[in-house]
Amino acid sequence: MKWRILTSEENMAKMEVKMSLLDNMIGVGDMVLLEPLNEDSFINNLKKRFDHSEVYTYIGSVVISINPYRSLPIYTPEKVEEYRNRNFYELSPHIFALSDEAYRSLRDQDKDQCILITGESGAGKTEASKLVMSYVAAVCGKGAEVNQVKEQLLQSNPVLEAFGNAKTVRNDNSSRFGKYMDIEFDFKGDPLGGVISNYLLEKSRVVKQPRGERNFHIFYQILSGASEDFLCKLKLERDFSRYNYLGLDSAKVNGVDDAANFRTVRNAMQIVGFMDHETQSVFEVVAAVLKLGNIEFKPESRVNGLDESKIKDKNELKEICELTGIDQSVLERAFSFRTVEAKQEKVSTTLNVAQAYYARDALAKNLYSRLFSWLVTRINESIKAQTKVRKKVMGVLDIYGFEIFENADNSFEQFIINYCNEKLQQIFIELTLKEEQEEYIREGIEWTHIEYFNNAIICDLIENNQTGILAMLDEECLRPGTVTDDTFLEKLNQVCATHQHFESRMSKCSRFLNDTSLPHSCFRIQHYAGKVMYQVEGFVDKNNDLLYRDLSQAMWKANHSLIKALFPEGNPAKINLKRPPTAGSQFKASVATLMKNLQTKNPNYIRCIKPNDKKAAHIFNEALVCHQIRYLGLLENVRVRRAGYAFRQAYEPCLERYKMLCKQTWPHWRGPARAGVEVLFNELEIPEEEFSFGRSKIFIRNPRTLFKLEDQRKQRLEDLATLIEKIYRGWKCRTRFLLMKRSQIVIASWYRRYAQQKKYQKIKSSAIIVQSYIRGWKARKLLRELKHQKRCNEAATIIAAYWHGTQVRREYRKFFRANAGKKIYEFTLQRLMQKYFLEMKNKMPSLSPVDKNWPARPYLFLDSTHKELKRIFHLWRCKKYRDQFTDQQKLIYEEKLEASELFKDKKALYPASVGQPFQGAYLEISKNPKYKKLKDAVDEKIIIAEVVNKINRANGKATSRIFLLTKNNVLLADQKSGNIKSEVPLGDVTKVSMSSQNDGFFAVHLKEGSGAAGKGDFLLSSDHLIEMATKLYRTTLSQTKQKLNIEISDEFLVQFRQDKVCVKFIQGSQKNGNIPTCKRKNNRLLEVAVP
């Protein structure tokens, strides 16, 4: 065999695992392939699969679902993804596969679908319908609007379940009504809305429940879940035992939380779109129904002998009337009388106790069942599609399966249910055969007639308009005269006695006269699924479904919009003397509509089976399952399905699956798939009668052939697996070896390189060391030689110099005298001096006496000369400066000099006075006429005329005085008048005192005992203190030849009259600016604060 290496893309394509229903199968996944096919093998196969948690099995495209009674991990979002967009037979059987198939052919092929879910109570129909809905919701379009539609459709379930489901012995959440829901989609497959139809609510449950069962969930939910407030509004009490209509023996159901469910229901109602007042009305009706059961009657005899009844306790009645807005007297009368109207004649008869109870229960049942129908209508209003465009429809039918009770317990309800199932079976057979036939035609395969049981004859027995059981029941109900269940049975016996599927003992010539298992009050029908014995009792009554007109009129009169709407026939204006349609004919009509509806759609079947009666997981009761398989007609299903060919498959997947069985087709078949399959089947020598080639599919007649193929495939796969494993192992080892070899070479080359590198570096560094030693040695040798050469040269030069020196000295000795050296020295010195003075001439500083510059000394030996020269130059330029002065200026400078000697570094005021020229006569007395008198009084030359402050001796306050200094006197005069206040001869001034600080205070001390000293010394202050003191000093010296004592001290004594007062200068604050202040502290102290 030649091997070709596949490209990676081809490899990927080959590796994609093609799953099939046939892979990892437990038992057989599709009953069509069951071999041999009989009841035992069928049940065994189901059991085997059930024991391995495989609860779904196919019969062709029909799904059998066994209730696991436990939650299995097969409904997760991952599972939804797994089944999404996969072919029906690609994965193991699942309800999602069916849902996906239905949804896709609805969306892609535009075929309306219906999903028919049947099975007995507790088999899992309702759960299955919810799984289908949730799958479709998960895979269809998304978006806010679509999600709201989905949510409303899904939330209609809890509402309908609360009102229409109840706990029964068979199922804790048994649907007591049939439900068909059309989900509508747009062309993209997004949900638009839905329509729900309901069938035959089991309303008898409202007034009476069998042992161990409950009334509808909603009653318990209200009582457990409603708040006290709400209960009070509804006039209800929480205690279940208060209500006659609630069977007490199983008020609580294990694992069911009624209170929580109540909240769920209210929430769901809100999501579906119930208004608050609607919800309120609904609960009011429920409360009214519950309370109706508590109305009791007692007999009361009247004079005319007619029986009459009376309500025992009117309290309950009153509350009902308050709740529903009915006039109490109207309702009371409706419970006591019955009015029959015929041809404008009204006849009222009284009701006895039994009739009154009958009327009460009829009212309760009618109220509740009409409320339920109203709820369905209301939900439909909310969920109906908002668009008029053409819609694609998927219908989901969750309806009671065949019901067969033991011991002739089957009544009118079972009869009706079983009739419905007969009809469903009929369309199943019709549609399956039709589909089969269509496929044969499509594929161009010859159609062989299939033998099967057609149940049309049974349907006819029930629904025939003339001779059908329902027609006769209606006839009996409408007939005048006494009508009982027995007369009805008699009639049946007359009409149906000869029918193949009808059995009864009543007629004299009956074939079953001796069949003791058939009681006289019963008849038996041989349904397609088995025989069912019906008890005739109650048929007439239930079919009539009678509600006295008085009651419907009373209801219509209610001041409660919902109740009024529920009883339109109570409106006297619309009085209708015709009898309302019977329950049987109503049901027949609705089943006919349903069938018509279903026939236009592509059917998908889910057959639910209940594995045990105990609602328990893991128990598979074979007898029970067998019973269900029989009446669901599942074997019949398989037979119909494989009447022609048991198995069919498109050519491509068939060739893909079995191509390894033939050399020509393995690994690749190049050519059309059909030719490949032909070659394959020829090679495998499959007998020709076993298969047939259709246009796109191969049809295999017998499952055995398929299993043989499967076995061969399995064997071949094992061989192939070994081969692949062998080649893979070889390839892996070789790849590994090659990889290791390559790695070894790489490692070796790297190592070699590394080793050579190391060696080379070692040699290189050694060479450098040797080289450096040799170079060093050579260099040292050369250096030695060069040094030697240099010393030789130097030595030669020195020798030559000495030699030349000796020769020159010898030559010149005769020209030099003994003092030649000294002369040379002096000469040199002179030259230097000359140079010094010449340089000095150019570097002379300015002639300003205060210029401190002087050139630096050039030679150390000229140090003292240089200093002397500086001093002489300074004195000279001072003299030059002084020589410019006039006499006047000289005098001023003398005064300034005197002042400097007196005050420099002693008085802080001094530096400020240096720059001020001394003017003396600040006041020009001669020019001011005010001072003429003063001028006249002083005839001497005035040296100082200035205004001073005289400090008052008593309080330290200042007064202005004119201070005059003449050659001989000091005068103080009034500043305003010019009057002389005091006159002191200079000889009487002994001392002038002042502080060392920056103030102008000074004291003029007078000689004790002199004429002017009467008042004591003067304490004055002047801005020109320095000038005044200097001039006073100079004038005194020139007049008296004595030096005036000037005392500079911060604390001195002055004589004020008799007291000696201490004047103390302190560093004061800057409070008054820069002006010193003077204050007399006490007798002994006068304080001057200098800022």
Ligand SMILES: Nc1ncnc2c1ncn2[C@@H]1O[C@H](COP(=O)(O)OP(=O)(O)OP(=O)(O)O)[C@@H](O)[C@H]1O
């Ligand atoms: N697929 C499932 N997985 C787990 N539990 C299930 C499943 N199907 C049904 N059940 C269980 O079985 C119970 C009965 O199922 P369901 O109510 O669907 O029965 P039904 O066929 O609708 O009965 P009825 O005719 O009385 O309404 C459910 O309450 C649930 O506990």
Ligand SMILES: [Mg+2]
């Ligand atoms: Mg149900």
